[in-house]
Amino acid sequence: MLEQLFRTKSLERIAEESAHNAQHGLKRSLKARDLVALGIGAIIGAGIFATTGTAAAGGENHLGAGPAVILCYVLVAITCAFCALCYAEFASMIPIAGSAYTYAYATLGELVAWIIGWDLILEYAVGNVAVAISWSGYFGSLIRGLGVPIPDWLLTATQSAPAQVMNNAPHVLGIPIVFNLPAILIVAALTWLLVRGIRESAHVNNGIVLIKLLVVFFVIGLGAFYVDPANWHPFAPNGWAGIKAGAALIFFAYIGFDAVSTAAEETEDPGRNLPIGMIGSLVVCTILYVLVAAVLTGLIPYTELGTAEPMATAFEKLGLHWASGIIAFGALISMTAVLLVFQMGQPRIFFSMARDGLLPRFFGRVHPKYRTPHVTTILTGVAVATAAGFMDINAVVELCNIGTLFAFVLVCAGVIVLRHTRPAAPRPFRTPLVPWVPILGILSCGYLMAAMPLVTWVRFGIWLVLGMGIYLVYGMRHSRIHEPVDEEAPAGFSDTH
Numbered sequence: 001m002l003e004q005l006f007r008t009k010s011l012e013r014i015a016e017e018s019a020h021n022a023q024h025g026l027k028r029s030l031k032a033r034d035l036v037a038l039g040i041g042a043i044i045g046a047g048i049f050a051t052t053g054t055a056a057a058g059g060e061n062h063l064g065a066g067p068a069v070i071l072c073y074v075l076v077a078i079t080c081a082f083c084a085l086c087y088a089e090f091a092s093m094i095p096i097a098g099s100a101y102t103y104a105y106a107t108l109g110e111l112v113a114w115i116i117g118w119d120l121i122l123e124y125a126v127g128n129v130a131v132a133i134s135w136s137g138y139f140g141s142l143i144r145g146l147g148v149p150i151p152d153w154l155l156t157a158t159q160s161a162p163a164q165v166m167n168n169a170p171h172v173l174g175i176p177i178v179f180n181l182p183a184i185l186i187v188a189a190l191t192w193l194l195v196r197g198i199r200e201s202a203h204v205n206n207g208i209v210l211i212k213l214l215v216v217f218f219v220i221g222l223g224a225f226y227v228d229p230a231n232w233h234p235f236a237p238n239g240w241a242g243i244k245a246g247a248a249l250i251f252f253a254y255i256g257f258d259a260v261s262t263a264a265e266e267t268e269d270p271g272r273n274l275p276i277g278m279i280g281s282l283v284v285c286t287i288l289y290v291l292v293a294a295v296l297t298g299l300i301p302y303t304e305l306g307t308a309e310p311m312a313t314a315f316e317k318l319g320l321h322w323a324s325g326i327i328a329f330g331a332l333i334s335m336t337a338v339l340l341v342f343q344m345g346q347p348r349i350f351f352s353m354a355r356d357g358l359l360p361r362f363f364g365r366v367h368p369k370y371r372t373p374h375v376t377t378i379l380t381g382v383a384v385a386t387a388a389g390f391m392d393i394n395a396v397v398e399l400c401n402i403g404t405l406f407a408f409v410l411v412c413a414g415v416i417v418l419r420h421t422r423p424a425a426p427r428p429f430r431t432p433l434v435p436w437v438p439i440l441g442i443l444s445c446g447y448l449m450a451a452m453p454l455v456t457w458v459r460f461g462i463w464l465v466l467g468m469g470i471y472l473v474y475g476m477r478h479s480r481i482h483e484p485v486d487e488e489a490p491a492g493f494s495d496t497h
Helices: 011-020 032-043 046-057 066-093 099-107 110-145 163-168 181-196 202-226 239-254 257-266 270-299 310-317 321-355 374-390 393-421 436-450 454-478
Strands: none
Touching: 032 202, 032 257, 032 270, 032 321, 046 066, 046 110, 046 239, 046 270, 046 310, 046 321, 066 099, 066 239, 066 257, 066 270, 066 393, 066 436, 099 110, 099 321, 099 393, 110 181, 110 310, 110 321, 110 374, 110 393, 110 454, 181 321, 181 374, 202 270, 202 310, 202 321, 239 270, 239 393, 239 436, 257 270, 270 310, 310 321, 321 374, 393 436, 393 454
16 A cells, blocks of 8 residues: 555656657746746736735734834745755656656655646646735726726625625625635636637747736836835834744745746756746745845835735825836736636646546546647636635635645755665755755755644645545556556647547
C-alpha cells in the first residue's frame, strides 16, 4: 500500500514521455527577458491592486499591518526567493510544462504529486475568484466615474453585503437579490474565448506588462505629490502580529512567479534563463510593491484602504477622480490578462493528471473543432463565476494563499530529497546552499501559513480530505505509471480519436 502511494516517476520516464509527445510540444523561443516579462505579467494583478489595501486596513479575520505593509512585501519576497531557487533547479532538470506536479512525481511520489496537483487546482481556481472580484470593483469604479449608474446590489458579493445594500436590493420571496454581476460576466466571457481557442504570444504579454508598469509608475509618480507623512503614524499599529497577518494575506500579490516554470518547455537554455526569469521578476515586482505601498498608505489613513480597489479609492478620496479612472482602466486590463492566464492554466492541470490516469479521461477531453480542453474549461468557468458572484474577497485570498504555500513547501522538500536519491543527475541550475535554502523556504512558508486564521485551515483541510478521497477511490487504482509510454493515452486525446 505504502509502496503504491509513494511510487515515483523516474527522470528517464519523464524524458521518454516528453519525447513521445514531441509532436504536441512547444517551440523553445523564450529568452530571459521574455521570462522576466512573463513573471511580471503573472505577478502584477489583483494582488497589488487589491490586497495592499486589505492587508493594511485589516479585516474580520486578521489584524491590519498599517503602513508596515511595506515590511510585509519584503518578508514575502524573501520567502518567495527561497522557493524560486528551488523551482529553478527542478525546472532546469525537467524542462517540460508540468511545473510542481511533475517535480513532485519525480521526487516525493505519486501521493504527494496528487496533493500538489490538487493544490494547484485550488491556487488557479480560487485565485481567479479573487481576481474576478477585484476586477469587478475597479469596473464599478470606472463605470461610475463615467457617470453610468450601477446599483450596489449588482457589485457586491452576497457573503459580504452590508445591511444597507441588502435592504435596498430587490427581493424575491423575501430573499434579497445581491450578487457580483461584473465578476460573473468577465469569467463567462473569458471562458467562452478560451473554449474558442485563444492563444497568447510573448509579444502580447510584453505589451500588457508595459500597460501594467505604466499604471504602477503613474500611481507612484502622481501619488508622491500628495503623500502626507502624518498618515504613516503609527507605522505598525498592531505590532508584529499585524505585520505577520498582513504578510500572510499579501502573499497573494506574489502568486504567479511560479507560472514562469510552466514555460520551461518553451524556453531557450532553461538552465540559465528560468532562474533569471523567476528571480528577476521577483526583484522588479518587490521594488514596485514597496513603492506603491508607501505611496498608498501616505495618501489617506490606512483604515480607509480596506476595499476591493484601494488604489482607485485613495485617489477618489483626494478628489482626483480623473486619476481614479485611469487607474481603474489600467487595473482592468492588467487583471483581465491575469484572469486569462490562470483560466488557461487550470484545465492543463486537469489534463496532466488525467493523462497520468489520476483523473478520469473525461477531464482530458478536447474539442474536436477548436482543439481546446473545453470540458474542464467550461466546468472551471462555471465554478469560478459562481464563487466570484457570491464570495468575499478576503476569504478567497486566504484560501488560495494557504494552498499555494503548501505546494511551495513540498517543492522545497523535493529538492532536498532528489539531492539524496539522485545526486549525480544533471542539474543545469543548482539551488545554492542546499539544504539550508530549501529549509528556509519550508520554514518561511510554514510561518506564513501559521498566520492564517483557523477558518482558513478548516477549509483547506476539507479540500485536502476531498482530494484524498478522490485519489484513493480512483487515482491510485487507475494510475498509468507502470504502463509502457507508447500504450498511454497520447496528449490531446478526445472522444473522436
